[in-house]
Amino acid sequence: MSNPLKEKLAAGGCIGCHWATLGSPSVAELLAxxxxxxxxxxxxxGLWDRASLEYAIGLVxxxxxxxxxxxxxSDYAIGHVLDAGARALIVPMVDTAEQARxxxxxxxxxxxxxRSGGGTRPMLDYKSYIPNANDDIVVAVMIETATAVANAAEIAAVPGIDMLFVGPFDLAMSIGTFPDFGPKHEAAVQSVLTAAKAAGKTCGIxxxxxxxxxxxxxxxxxxxVLAYDQALIQEPAKGAVKHARTGxxxxxVKDAVALVSGANGGIGSEIARALLRAGAAKIYCGARHVDSLRLLTAVAPDKLVPVQLDVTDPASVAAAAGACPDVSLLINNAGWNSNEGVFSGNGLDNARREMETNYLGTLALSRAFQPILAKNGGGGLANLISVVAHSNVPLMATYAAxxxxxxxLTQALRAELRKQGTHVMGVLPGAVDTPMTPGFEGMKMRPQQVAEALIQGLRARMEDIYPGGMASGVFNGVALDAKAIEGDFANYLPAETTVRAKA
Structure with a gap:
């Protein structure tokens, strides 16, 4: 019988555990x-009793x-958990070396x-279990009071104690720093770690x-501790409610005067049409070259107004603000995607252009129209982002950055514009079937779907929306396991990276 925990600790490794309190064997099985x-x-x-503990240990x-x-x-409490099959024991509230002994x-x-012989699991093979149990089981005591900290060196020196385990919350209450921890608390924690090391013992927290x-x-x-079962259930549940909350x-939208930047593009033109269908009074359609807007504005010449707008040109942005003083809804849609990786020949130039357009252009337009939105009652502002903001896709690496x-920036705008009554919404779709995603072969949604989702999100006054199955799946995946999503996206490598790797 060899305990992998003891072997890892002896080798200088670190044990990463999940902490289970809910008393549910099924949850424990999922954690395992x-x-x-x-x-x-x-x-x-926790909510465990003897029966549920025995069952859960059998499952995991x-x-x-x-x-x-x-x-x-107590002897009973310690024997109880060891007989249930625990191969590591952590005993709470140990203040002195005598208690540790x-x-x-x-x-x-x-x-x-x-220790008394018995218990269901030890008796499965008692001839093997009993002679090895003393060396096999990790014995740890919790240091979680001011008294225990003062006695940590003596406790660590007790033969048979393998580990000092810091309980930071009870310790904070004991030394008077709870609910804030601070330097005094950290000094106590570090002193326990030092005492354990000086005695040749390990320390956990x-x-x-x-x-x-x-x-x-x-x-x-x-x-x-890597994960805590109550938090794994409670926090995502809270987050889901907050994410779905409407204002x-x-x-x-209805009777709004909107400005859509990049209105000549696949998504931008559909946003303009969707706003028209939703009852907007007027839609300024911005593009660097107004000739590219002819087909769009011909749909409703009385409501779709072409505007020359290059979000990377300060003079153009200022002129648009002067020409559109009645805007109550700003849609920052203009964007550019090089569809190249970090190490492409034009990598730095691509990154500069993407930041100039996607980030600084949005910032410039938002700054220019902030007083206009305030004058017109606050209104709304929506930024077309992308779900790759949460996890980079190397196929379009600098675009994702x-x-x-x-x-x-959207989060900052939301905070600063709240006081003037401007509702700020982030739109984070997955891959959309436009000329900006030619190299992406995964699931793509239609531009019309993004536009309709934007309208619905604004009407519900949502803060962030994730249109389409890809976006919602990635957002959920990042919340649950960000590294897994990063690993999946890493498979979408640009061609030049693959070539260079082979060379």
Whole structure:
């Protein structure tokens, strides 16, 4: 019998665990599918009882290593979780070396301790289990009070204790820093880590999310928490409600005076038509060359008004603002996509043009029309972004980077324009069937679908919309597993990158 957790710790590695509190074996089984180093079942604050714990450990033990935080430091509580099949034990609220020695006695069979023989899982193969259990099981004690911090070195020196495990929230309450942590709390945490290392022992800490876990791992902590079952359910549920939440107020489309930049393009022209169908009073159609707008404006010459507009030219932007003083709805649609990778021969020039058009052009137009929107009652502003703002597609690498900048700008505009009553919406579709996506062979949506989604989003006063199956799937995927989406998108490499790699 060999415990992979002990082997990894001895080699200087870090244990990444999932923390399970909800008392649901089914949830634990799902957590185990990700194959973390272990799953920690929390008996102290969780909803587990003996039956559900036994069942859950049986479900996960062939996928990962079961660990348990006991209810307390009593002999019964410790024996209870070990008999259920835990191969790592974390005991809460241990303040002194004497208490730590009592934990070791309860966790070890004679002659090292006084653990009683029995339990369903140990008895599956008791001749093998009992002689090896003392060396196999990781025994950790929690340092989570000011007293425990002061005694950390003595606790770490107790034979049979493998790890000090910091409980940061109880520690913060004990030293008077909760709910803020701050320098005093961090100093206490680091002193525990130092005490553990000085004694040749390992140190772990509860971390509420994976990025914090990575930070603690870099500091030398050898047991961190990657995911917490309650948060995995509670936080996405909150986020889903916030994302779907609609606002109230006057209709932003009906009887509006709109300006659509890039109206000669595939999406822009469809937005102009959709606004017309939705009852907009007037639509200024912006394009660098007004001749390119003839077919569009001929649809309704009395309502579709051509405007010369180059969003990268300050004089053109200023002239458009002067010519369109009645705008109540600004649609920043103008954009450019080189459809090339970072290492293409024109890579830097492409990146500059994409940032000039997609980011700085949108910023310039938004700044020019901010006072006009304010004068006309606030109205609305919509930015055509792209779902690649959330995860880069190397096939159009610098374009995606410019859209990531635009997403951030949209958030800033939303915050700053709220005080004047301007509703700001981000539109983040997936691939759209236009000349801007010739090299992308995945699922594409029609420009009309983007336009209709924009109208619906404005009417509902949504903050961000993700039209189409690709966009909604990517957005959901990024929220759940951003690295998986990044890996999928990395397969869409530009041709020149592949050629150079082969060379």
């Amino acid at each position: 599918e990700s194959e973390p180093d272990c799953i920690l079942f929390d008996m102290q604050h 033990r062939h996928k990962t290593i079961p660990a348990v935080r006991s209810v307390d430091a 009592a934990v070791v006695r309860a966790a070890k069979y004679p002659p090292m301790g006084g 509860f971390t509420p999310y994976a990025s914090f876990a990575a930070d603690r791992r870099a500091q030398g902590f050898q047991w961190v 109230t107020g006057p209709d932003l 410019s859209k990531a900048a635009l997403l951030s």
